[in-house]
Amino acid sequence: MNTLIKNAMAVLPGGKVEQADISIEGNIIKAVGDIPEDAVHERIIDGSGKLAVPGFVNAHTHAAMTLLRSYADDMALMDWLQNKIWPVEEKMTDDDLYWGTMLAAVEMIRTGTTAFADMYGPDEGIVAKAAIESGLRAVLSKGIIAVAPGADQKLEDNVCLYKTYHGAENGRITVMLGPHALYTCPPDFLRKVADKAALLGAEIHIHMSETQGEVEDCLKNYGKRPFAHVESTGLFEHGTLAAHCVHLDDEDIEIIKRHKIRVAHNPGSNLKLASGMAPVQRLLEEGVCVGLGTDGASSNNNLDMLEEIRLAALLSKVESKNPKAVPASRAIQMGTELGARAVGLGDTGRLAPGCKADISLFSMDGAEWHPCHNPLSLLVYSAGSGSADTVLVDGRVLMEKKQLCTIDEEKVYFEVERCAKRLGI
Amino acid sequence: MNTLIKNAMAVLPGGKVEQADISIEGNIIKAVGDIPEDAVHERIIDGSGKLAVPGFVNAHTHAAMTLLRSYADDMALMDWLQNKIWPVEEKMTDDDLYWGTMLAAVEMIRTGTTAFADMYGPDEGIVAKAAIESGLRAVLSKGIIAVAPGADQKLEDNVCLYKTYHGAENGRITVMLGPHALYTCPPDFLRKVADKAALLGAEIHIHMSETQGEVEDCLKNYGKRPFAHVESTGLFEHGTLAAHCVHLDDEDIEIIKRHKIRVAHNPGSNLKLASGMAPVQRLLEEGVCVGLGTDGASSNNNLDMLEEIRLAALLSKVESKNPKAVPASRAIQMGTELGARAVGLGDTGRLAPGCKADISLFSMDGAEWHPCHNPLSLLVYSAGSGSADTVLVDGRVLMEKKQLCTIDEEKVYFEVERCAKRLGI
Numbered sequence: 001m002n003t004l005i006k007n008a009m010a011v012l013p014g015g016k017v018e019q020a021d022i023s024i025e026g027n028i029i030k031a032v033g034d035i036p037e038d039a040v041h042e043r044i045i046d047g048s049g050k051l052a053v054p055g056f057v058n059a060h061t062h063a064a065m066t067l068l069r070s071y072a073d074d075m076a077l078m079d080w081l082q083n084k085i086w087p088v089e090e091k092m093t094d095d096d097l098y099w100g101t102m103l104a105a106v107e108m109i110r111t112g113t114t115a116f117a118d119m120y121g122p123d124e125g126i127v128a129k130a131a132i133e134s135g136l137r138a139v140l141s142k143g144i145i146a147v148a149p150g151a152d153q154k155l156e157d158n159v160c161l162y163k164t165y166h167g168a169e170n171g172r173i174t175v176m177l178g179p180h181a182l183y184t185c186p187p188d189f190l191r192k193v194a195d196k197a198a199l200l201g202a203e204i205h206i207h208m209s210e211t212q213g214e215v216e217d218c219l220k221n222y223g224k225r226p227f228a229h230v231e232s233t234g235l236f237e238h239g240t241l242a243a244h245c246v247h248l249d250d251e252d253i254e255i256i257k258r259h260k261i262r263v264a265h266n267p268g269s270n271l272k273l274a275s276g277m278a279p280v281q282r283l284l285e286e287g288v289c290v291g292l293g294t295d296g297a298s299s300n301n302n303l304d305m306l307e308e309i310r311l312a313a314l315l316s317k318v319e320s321k322n323p324k325a326v327p328a329s330r331a332i333q334m335g336t337e338l339g340a341r342a343v344g345l346g347d348t349g350r351l352a353p354g355c356k357a358d359i360s361l362f363s364m365d366g367a368e369w370h371p372c373h374n375p376l377s378l379l380v381y382s383a384g385s386g387s388a389d390t391v392l393v394d395g396r397v398l399m400e401k402k403q404l405c406t407i408d409e410e411k412v413y414f415e416v417e418r419c420a421k422r423l424g425i
Numbered sequence: 426m427n428t429l430i431k432n433a434m435a436v437l438p439g440g441k442v443e444q445a446d447i448s449i450e451g452n453i454i455k456a457v458g459d460i461p462e463d464a465v466h467e468r469i470i471d472g473s474g475k476l477a478v479p480g481f482v483n484a485h486t487h488a489a490m491t492l493l494r495s496y497a498d499d500m501a502l503m504d505w506l507q508n509k510i511w512p513v514e515e516k517m518t519d520d521d522l523y524w525g526t527m528l529a530a531v532e533m534i535r536t537g538t539t540a541f542a543d544m545y546g547p548d549e550g551i552v553a554k555a556a557i558e559s560g561l562r563a564v565l566s567k568g569i570i571a572v573a574p575g576a577d578q579k580l581e582d583n584v585c586l587y588k589t590y591h592g593a594e595n596g597r598i599t600v601m602l603g604p605h606a607l608y609t610c611p612p613d614f615l616r617k618v619a620d621k622a623a624l625l626g627a628e629i630h631i632h633m634s635e636t637q638g639e640v641e642d643c644l645k646n647y648g649k650r651p652f653a654h655v656e657s658t659g660l661f662e663h664g665t666l667a668a669h670c671v672h673l674d675d676e677d678i679e680i681i682k683r684h685k686i687r688v689a690h691n692p693g694s695n696l697k698l699a700s701g702m703a704p705v706q707r708l709l710e711e712g713v714c715v716g717l718g719t720d721g722a723s724s725n726n727n728l729d730m731l732e733e734i735r736l737a738a739l740l741s742k743v744e745s746k747n748p749k750a751v752p753a754s755r756a757i758q759m760g761t762e763l764g765a766r767a768v769g770l771g772d773t774g775r776l777a778p779g780c781k782a783d784i785s786l787f788s789m790d791g792a793e794w795h796p797c798h799n800p801l802s803l804l805v806y807s808a809g810s811g812s813a814d815t816v817l818v819d820g821r822v823l824m825e826k827k828q829l830c831t832i833d834e835e836k837v838y839f840e841v842e843r844c845a846k847r848l849g850i
Contacts, residue, residue, distance in 0.1 A: 069795070070802040074752035107792035271739035272806070274748040301806035302793050314696035323699040327499035367532035368727050370494070370838050371845035377495040381697070381726035386811030413795050420796035 001042050002026070003395060004035065008047025008361060009375055011054070013337065013350045015329025017376050022052060024357040027170065027394035032351050045400075047361060050389060051375050053332065054349050055114025055358035056305035057339030060205075060243040060264035060293025062120045062143070063127055066107065067092070067100030067416060068298040071425045077211070077273050085298060089122070091423055097126045099415040105134035106409045107303045110402075111385035112360035114393045116303075117241060117264065117293070117343040119143040119178045119205050124158075128165050128173060135398045135406045137358060139343045140165060141178030141205040146189040155189075155196060162202050172394055174344060176241065181207040182230055183214055187222070190233035203239035203344055206230075209252065210244035211275050227255040236261060241342055243293060245283070246276040253286055262289040262342035265334070267311040269295030280312060281320040284330065291339030306385040309335040313380055328380035357395035362387040426467045427451070428820055429460065433472025433786060434800050436479070438762065438775045440754025442801050447477060449782040452595065452819035457776055470825075472786060475814060476800050478757070479774045480539025480562075480783035481730035482764030485630075485668040485689035485718025487545045487568070488552055491532065492517070492525030492841060493723040496850040502636070502698050510723060514547070516848055522551045524840040530559035531834045532728045535827075536810035537785035539818045541728075542666060542689065542718070542768040544568040544603045544630050549583075553590045553598060560823045560831045562783060564768045565590060566603030566630040571614040580614075580621060587627050597819055599769060601666065606632040607655055608639055612647070615658035628664035628769055631655075634677065635669035636700050652680040661686060666767055668718060670708075671701045678711055687714040687767035690759070692736040694720030705737060706745040709755065716764030731810040734760040738805055753805035782820035787812040 005022040010032060012018065020033040023041065030039065072084035092100075097120075108116060115137035118127055124142045131138035142158040144151065158177050166175040177200075179185040179193045197204055209215055209226045222229045228251065230236060236259040243264040245256070256263070265278050283290050292308045294300050313331035317323050326334075340349025348356040364372060368382045391399040398406050430447040435457060437443065445458040448466065455464065497509035517525075522545075533541060540562035543552055549567045556563035567583040569576065583602050591600040602625075604610040604618045622629055634640060634651045647654045653676065655661060661684040668689040670681070681688070690703050708715050717733045719725050738756035742748050751759075765774025773781040789797060793807045816824040823831050 067796065069793075069807060070799045071796075073799070073802045073806060074749055076748050080748075103792060103795060110792055268739065271743050272748070274742040274746055274750070277743060297807070301802070302808075304793070304809070314693065317699040318696050318701060321699055323501050323505075323697070324499055325699070367528060367535055367834070367838075368494075368729070370528055370841050371492065371496075371850065372842065373845060373850050374495045374498070377498045377726070381498060382494060382722070383727075384729070384809045384811050386809050409792070413792075416795050417797065420798060425796065425798050 001395065002040060003043040003045060004041035005045045005047045005052060005359070008050045008052040010052040010351050011332060011376055013352055015332065015376060022351060022359065024395045027357055029351065029353055029355045029357050031353055045390060049364055050361040051364055051379060052351060053112065053360050053362065053379065054336035054351055055360045055391065055393065056112050056335045057291060057343060057345070057349055058108065058113050058116040058293055058303060058305055059241065059291035059339045059342045060266055060295060061116050061118055061303060062296035063104035063116060063118050064097045064100035064120050065296035065298045066104040066303065067096055067419060068425065069301050071298060073301070088423055088425060092122060094123060094126055096419045096423065097122055098130055099412065099419050101127050101130035102134070102407065102412045103416045104297070104303055105130055105136055106404065106407055106412050108136060109134065109391050109398045109404060110388060111304045111306060112362065112388035112391060113303065113305050114358035114360065114391060115139070115340065115343065115345060115348060117205060121145060124161050128161070131173060132169055133406065135393050135396055137172050137345065137348065137393055139174050139176060139345065141176040143178045143180045144185065145180050146185040151189055155193060159196055159200065162200055170394070176203045176205040178205045179235070182218060182226055187233050190230060190235045194234040194237060197238040203241065204235055205241045206243070208242040208245055209247045212247050215247045225249065225252060227252040231255050231259070239344065244270065244275070244278070246270055246278045248279055253283065256288055257286060262291065264291050264293040264342055265312060266293045266295040267315050268308055269299045272299055277315055277319040279319065280316045281322065281325040284326070289338050289341050290334055291342030292335050304385045305335050309380055328377045331380050332376060357392055359392045360388055361390040363389040426820065427465060428468040428470060429466035430470045430472045430477060430784070433475045433477040435477040435776050436757060436801055438777055440757065440801060447776060447784065449820045452782055454776065454778055454780045454782050456778055470815060474789055475786040476789055476804060477776060478537065478785050478787065478804065479761035479776055480785045480816065480818065481537050481760045482716060482768060482770070482774055483533065483538050483541040483718055483728060483730055484666065484716035484764040484767045485691055485720060486541050486543055486728060487721035488529035488541060488543050489522045489525035489545050490721035490723045491529040491728065492521055492844060493850065494726050496723060498726070513848055513850060517547060519548060519551055521844045521848065522547055523555055524837065524844050526552050526555035527559070527832065527837045528841045529722070529728055530555055530561055531829065531832055531837050533561060534559065534816050534823045534829060535813060536729045536731060537787065537813035537816060538728065538730050539783035539785065539816060540564070540765065540768065540770060540773060542630060546570060549586050556598060557594055558831065560818050560821055562597050562770065562773065562818055564599050564601060564770065566601040568603045568605045569610065570605050571610040576614055580617060584621055584625065587625055595819070601628045601630040603630045604660070607643060607651055612658050615655060615660045619659040619662060622663040628666065629660055630666045631668070633667040633670055634672045637672050640672045650674065650677060652677040656680050656684070664769065669695065669700070669703070671695055671703045673704055678708065681713055682711060687716065689716050689718040689767055690737060691718045691720040692740050693733055694724045697724055702740055702744040704744065705741045706747065706750040709751070714763050714766050715759055716767030717760050729810045730760050735805055753802045756805050757801060782817055784817045785813055786815040788814040
């Protein structure tokens with residue numbers, strides 16, 4: 001179906017905002033601004049009073065963990081993991097995974113997110129199923145904890161996930177390999193993953209340098225900082241999405257640049273777990289591709305990308321002691337175009353001809369949108385994601401005028417509460 | 426009118442959440458939980474599926490500046506002030522002040538705020554008028570910049586404001602004296618303000634130690650750090666609300682404790698202007714009363730107290746390197762009870778018998794409220810202020826089921842856009 005979005009204010013690549021119609025042919029943006037006179041559209045979406053933005057790309061999350069939202073907060077990381085999260089994860093069934101992910105899908109669509117890069121251990125095929133049903137774009141990886149039993153089987157599962165889903169749904173679903181982190185995957189195992197990645201042509205999604213403790217342990221155990229250590233295993237040879245990257249020194253940043261590693265910055269989670277503040281302004285100045293992620297909803301506690309965009313802009317100013325660091329246009333770019341490139345979806349994240357038609361429209365009608373001097377600044381610094389009104393992925397409407405089109409959300413809430421009750425959370 | 430809120434989940438003092446009816450007689454909470462059988466209520470509000478919270482107290486803002494929202498962002502402080510904010514403030518008329526404040530009132534009510542401590546230079550009487558009309562509770566002060574011409578007249582204006590409005594509207598409007606800061610008010614002038622405060626029995630609202638530059642300049646000019654310098658003028662003798670307090674050392678904290686100075690922490694503004702991170706966890710541990718403020722919407726850029734509550738919880742964890750710092754219940758307390766005490770309204774900010782009936786109800790019906798394991802944690806870490814559904818001040822309903830009762834908001838938006846256009850913003 002061909003769709004025309006009429007009369008919206010559009011956030012164009014580079015951050016310029018202007019009134020522009022957007023013509024969509026199938027799943028591709030055909031034209032922005034000057035629409036060919038002979039273009040035929042079966043569907044017209046009225047964009048008056050709305051801001052059209054490339055759909056947000058959540059570059060690092062664990063969607064099924066949305067089921068554990070606010071189950072345990074305000075705790076030290078290991079106490080939280082060992083005494084709360086891991087015991088309840090042990091009890092989670094396929095049903096829990098499915099409804100947890102569907103809850104995530106509802107929240108992502110409702111807040112203007114169109115794509116997410118996921119990593120989770122139990123059965124990522126269920127996440128694939130939920131992503132396919134919801135209509136969202138997804139970059140899936142099995143989170144492999146190789147220090148637990150069955151490491152090789154988990155890697156096989158991730159390979160199987162790749163063979164089954166990479167490129168599925170006309171390219172809407174893609175797959176990476178997901179060794180969880182250097183402290184959960186010994187070097188020999190990382191080498192195995194690197195070999196598989198070479199064989200498949202698959203990219204890697206991994207947690208890197210999230211905490212100071214991780215850096216210190218790595219130095220103690222391997223005599224190297226995390227990036228040098230993982231580099232030595234060959235894992236960075238095949239394209240890498242590195243989540244967190246909070247604690248970096250000059251050498252780390254050189255390795256990131258050398259291997260064109262893309263970073264998923266998770267400001268909300270890094271604050272909540274007291275991990276620290278990533279040197280985002282420095283990374284951007286060095287030309288590193290930095291996208292944004294929410295991390296899992298159990299350490300955030302939501303999947304609201306507009307919050308992460310705002311936090312990225314605010315936090316970078318204090319981290320770099322520079323009020324001009326990460327201005328509004330850059331923060332939006334991190335949540336869209338850079339995020340898309342970070343997760344390997346370079347043909348999304350921009351309102352430009354030839355890009356995938358992943359678009360979110362925000363209603364500019366609340367108090368927080370007045371006076372309407374600078375819509376982009378209002379989106380980044382003032383508005384809430386509750387302004388998200390209409391969301392398209394691959395040219396398909398997933399939400400229109402705040403009504404979800406692909407998911408029965410009342411059923412999702414009902415099933416989520418049922419699952420949570422059974423799990424005792 | 427007597428009102429009964431039935432079947433809500435209520436956030437009680439201390440942070441406990443339980444299902445409890447709330448009985449209101451006139452402007453006072455009469456009972457929470459066990460409602461006397463002979464209580465008569467003319468109005469019943471259905472609180473099913475809603476979280477009842479003490480109305481948020483915005484402990485430091487400049488309401489009329491909401492008119493300048495997103496007029497100028499991502500700039501260095503002095504460039505922003507000198508080349509953007511001050512020139513446009515020169516042109517602002519009474520009409521602009523009024524509609525800017527009414528826009529602030531709409532936004533505050535819509536986001537669950539029931540009281541605000543305001544400081545602004547031009548004509549605080551207009552802010553009083555808007556506060557009275559809106560039904561909000563307000564603590565007003567004229568922001569006096571004594572290094573500009575007419576300092577004594579400004580102090581007289583503030584005294585006149587006090588005499589006219591302190592205790593007005595059955596105590597809903599109160600007034601403080603507002604010497605802007607030590608770098609805009611020479612010590613002799615601060616002494617004059619202290620004398621007037623003693624004469625009137627008025628308290629003080631002042632910016633303190635917002636930036637590192639302020640501390641350094643104070644040391645250079647007066648040989649003392651800001652708190653010691655201002656203490657020497659006698660200004661702290663009469664009850665003080667000190668906004669910001671970002672850069673503090675041990676001696677500063679001793680002075681804060683000695684004079685029982687209450688702090689308004691403004692995390693969003695402090696990040697956006699790259700001012701730094703206030704030592705909130707330390708202050709709380711030392712027994713200091715710390716409320717939360719949004720600062721003006723031109724450096725935030727909204728008046729959303731739930732964002733400040735979340736930021737206070739998140740930022741304190743990184744600032745103190747402790748994931749258990751400022752847990753959800755404490756963050757809510759800062760946005761309600763502690764904020765109320767900070768601005769001199771000790772009889773508000775709690776859902777308890779004898780307190781003023783300033784109450785906000787949040788609908789717990791979006792994805793971000795599921796699963797509903799811990800409503801308080803969900804409010805602080807997951808939900809958006811768009812969930813605010815019903816708001817009461819002094820037992821009077823200002824918003825019911827998301828409809829404003831005291832303000833014609835479409836007219837406000839129309840007038841605000843007209844004012845902004847005339848000002849060229």
